[in-house]
Amino acid sequence: MPMAVGVIETLGFPSVLAAADAMVKAAAVTIVYYGQAESARLLVAVRGHVSEVNRAVEAGIAAGEQVKVGTVITHYIVPNPPENVETILPIHFTEASEPYRMF
Template sequence: MPMAVGVIETLGFPAVLAAADAMVKAGAVTVVYYGLAESGRMLVAVRGHTAEVQRAVEAGIEAGKQVHGGKVITHYIVPNPPENIETILPIHFTQKSEPFRIM
């Protein structure tokens, strides 16, 4: 079954931490990437079935907005990304994320 990818970009670490926490609690998703975008902007990416990713991203957005001083800058969901995108961008399952993969 195809898996979607959902990404949230926030301003500051506390907001991305809150978003990531809410995302994995709200839907059957796995965090596949976390990193610094630029100028204090952080991002987190999750993978899972499309409905689960949608639910997780919605929860992550709300959690990120609740953090004092935090801000959700942008978000995006890609249902069933093509293989060339998965190969190039850091949205694939890795050795670190594989043990937490939800099928």
């Protein structure tokens, strides 16, 4: 089954927390990256099957936008990222994320 990566960028920690929580509860995805983009912008990336990532990102956007003190800035889904992208960017499964891998 095709794999995908989905990323949500928010302004403020409460929004990224709500988005991450909603994503893992809404679909069979694994958080593979969380970090600060710049200033108060934070991002969270999930991996899973394409349909699961689509569902997770939709849920994450909805949850992140409900937080009063933050907002969802942008989001993006990459279906079937090539191996060179997985090698360079921090979107691969790690020892820390492996125990929570859903597939």
